[in-house]
Amino acid sequence: MEPIHYYNRSTGSLETEAVYGEGYLRWTYGSTLGRLSLEALVKRAAFSRWYGWRMNRAASRAKVRPFIAHYDLDPAEFADPPDSFETFNQFFYRRLKPEARPIAPEDDAIVFPADGRHFGFQDVSAIDGFYVKGTAFDLRSFLQDDALAQRYARGSMIFSRLCPVDYHRFHFPVAGTPSAMQLINGALYSVNPVALRRRLAYLWENKRCLTSLETQHFGRVLVCPIGATCVGGIVPTYAPDEAIEKGGEMGYFEFGGSSTIVLFEPGAVRLSEDLLEWSGKGTELYAKVGEEAGRRA
Numbered sequence: 001m002e003p004i005h006y007y008n009r010s011t012g013s014l015e016t017e018a019v020y021g022e023g024y025l026r027w028t029y030g031s032t033l034g035r036l037s038l039e040a041l042v043k044r045a046a047f048s049r050w051y052g053w054r055m056n057r058a059a060s061r062a063k064v065r066p067f068i069a070h071y072d073l074d075p076a077e078f079a080d081p082p083d084s085f086e087t088f089n090q091f092f093y094r095r096l097k098p099e100a101r102p103i104a105p106e107d108d109a110i111v112f113p114a115d116g117r118h119f120g121f122q123d124v125s126a127i128d129g130f131y132v133k134g135t136a137f138d139l140r141s142f143l144q145d146d147a148l149a150q151r152y153a154r155g156s157m158i159f160s161r162l163c164p165v166d167y168h169r170f171h172f173p174v175a176g177t178p179s180a181m182q183l184i185n186g187a188l189y190s191v192n193p194v195a196l197r198r199r200l201a202y203l204w205e206n207k208r209c210l211t212s213l214e215t216q217h218f219g220r221v222l223v224c225p226i227g228a229t230c231v232g233g234i235v236p237t238y239a240p241d242e243a244i245e246k247g248g249e250m251g252y253f254e255f256g257g258s259s260t261i262v263l264f265e266p267g268a269v270r271l272s273e274d275l276l277e278w279s280g281k282g283t284e285l286y287a288k289v290g291e292e293a294g295r296r297a
Contacts, residue, residue, distance in 0.1 A: 063088045092168055113170050113289065117284035118158060118285050118287060151220075151265065158261070164255075171250055175216070183208075207227035208227065223260065
């Protein structure tokens with residue numbers, strides 16, 4: 001299978017992703033025996049709960065330092081020192097210092113909700129696939145709501161994919177007043193391109209949550225965290241019905257790769273040119289929480 005390339009906005013270069021657990025992923029999604037185990041065990045919540053339990057054991061603490069070294073993470077960004085984490089899961093959903101993720105200050109700017117690799121589409125109805133050309137995004141299946149699907153059918157979308165090596169807290173892309181999270185239960189397939197290149201439908205079959213954000217200048221925005229294999233939980237950290245600022249923390253994922261989808265109403269925003277350019281080429285753009293993702297239309 002071909003390597004996973006993305007465009008790094010900060011370095012201005014194409015880079016190759018270091019995939020955590022790559023051999024296991026390619027076996028699970030690329031072989032007959034692996035796919036049988038996927039359907040029989042791996043996609044099920046019990047498997048992810050078991051793996052999450054392992055990452056919550058005291059013995060998992062020994063993985064923290066080697067992980068930081070192997071993936072060249074910067075402990076200077078961490079709000080707490082590496083040796084303060086009692087388990088690997090605590091390290092995984094670590095907080096960062098506020099200055100490590102500055103928020104684009106312009107009133108008309110929207111920001112990326114998570115560290116990760118992003119696709120952006122100005123018009124959801126014109127999507128010709130994320131990782132596989134010719135595969136439309138099934139908004140109705142994703143939202144499980146006909147009225148919402150109709151409302152956002154011509155809207156704009158940002159898809160953000162988090163790898164296990166990323167900062168795993170997610171944030172609000174604009175200021176507003178959020179609703180409580182609505183759970184849509186589902187399976188827990190991987191959201192790595194190794195899997196999504198074979199079946200994009202994992203995105204609307206996986207466990208996910210919907211939060212409606214009422215805003216002054218951007219209409220109603222939907223922010224949707226999505227679970228994945230080995231994600232022990234999607235944990236909200238905000239207070240529903242209380243105003244939040246742009247870039248305010250929304251929640252965190254426990255261990256595992258994950259993703260978020262943000263949906264804007266038609267005509268509400270204009271996504272950043274580099275995001276649209278690379279998405280049009282079928283290449284993800286890497287950017288961090290708080291960086292500008294677009295402007296008010």
